[in-house]
Amino acid sequence: MHAAVVTRFGDPEVFELTELPDPVPGPGQVAIDVSHAAVGLIDVYLRQGLYQDHPGLPLPPYVPGLEVAGTIRALGAGVPDFRVGEPVVTLSGTGAEGGYASIAVVDAAMTASLEGTGVDPALAVAAVPNAATAFLALTEVAHLRSGERVLVHGALGGLASAFPGVARTLGAAGVVGTVRRTSLADARASTLPYDEIIAADDLIGSLGDRRFDVVVDPVGGQLRTDSLQVMAPMGRMLLVGNASGDWDHTVPSNTLWGGNLAMLGFAAGYYLPTHPERARPAAEAALGAAAQGLIDIPVHSLPLAEAAEAHRRVENGAVNGRILLEP
Incomplete structure (x- = not known):
């Protein structure tokens, strides 16, 4: 080969x-x-x-x-x-x-298997593994409930782009995405099922008094700390990456305590080898979202x-x- x-x-x-x-x-x-x-x-x-x-x-x-x-x-x-x-x-x-x-x-x-799904293999490998990760993160870790609101950073990224469609299939009441300001034009032309996409550097100003039950953060850095201000009480932040490259950033733990907030890490590459029985259901959920056009x-x-x-x-x-x- x-x-x-x-x-x-x-x-x-x-x-x-x-x-x-x-x-x-x-x-x-x-x-x-x-x-x-x-x-x-x-x-x-x-x-x-x-x-x-x-x-x-x-x-x-x-x-x-x-x-x-x-x-x-x-x-x-x-x-x-x-x-x-x-x-x-x-x-x-x-x-x-x-x-x-x-x-x-x-x-x-x-x-x-892709047999009978109608999902193209290129889209399958581009979106289904990340959508399966999103499904596991939202169900096994964040425990997303129907009617909750979700905020997704790095909205167009390979992993982040799977979250809005999967969140919709799980009954999310609303999904907002954030991107770098220079990406706004591309983001707003996206067919991904976001209600709105905003600039991450104007997070607080753009969201006003809106609060989110689940925040998906593959970016890290200062955006991670800023996100604590837009989380609802009992909100959960999923840490699924560090695209900012800021490996030394820390968050104020007392803010978690005082706000009744949680930060939860999830990496499918470490989770699935020890929970292989969860792989097939996650893949089936991801393929279902792909077949509906939710992760295109x-x-x-x-x-x-x-x-x-x-x-x-x-x-x-x-x-x-x-x-x-x-x-």
Whole structure:
């Protein structure tokens, strides 16, 4: 197979297109002929070496990529739920590597069939893993209830863009998104099911006295602290990323205490391996939202050989929607 390999930690130029032996699925695994591999911010952080001291995460040389779509190539022992040739998409609990290749081997438990869903494989890998993450975060962690209001930061980002559609399916009474002021024109042309999209740097002024039961924050930094002012009593903030890159930011814990507020972290890549039984229901909920057109985000594709360019665009915040690689 051919694969885009990270040869060392560093800038995007560390990628090398390489021929590797075809992988074979083990027990409980499937091999997939990859048609599309999603590129995410976590892939960028891993390539930069930000997590190189975390046990269990890949060290160079390795093939990045958490999520792929394609067709089943081979079944490992003990996998009764799929057949060769079946179209599938994988979720984010498959590990942190292996997707940027023409063949990927993943756990069958983290794989969902696209057969009969009517969901295009490119949209599936661009939106369904993130929508499954949104479903798990909103139901298992934030415990969103029907009639509650949701605020989503970084509204057009790959992960954030899945939250409004999933929140709608769970009965949210309203969903507001925030973006950088320079992104407002693109945001307001979006077909995502937000009631309104506002500039994050005018958060308090734009929202006035409106308050939210759940805040979804993949951005971090000062915006995280500012958001405490627009949360309703017993409000929950989901910490699902740190796109600001501000790793030293702290929040005033007494504000949480005095306001009856909660901050809750969620990372699907750590949750799903220990709760594999939750993967299939989350995938089915995500596919349902996709079939309804609630997570229809822009998709941009590049050849696998341009993995470095894909990373440059993600790193620079130059992607509206999701960027994919095609082997």
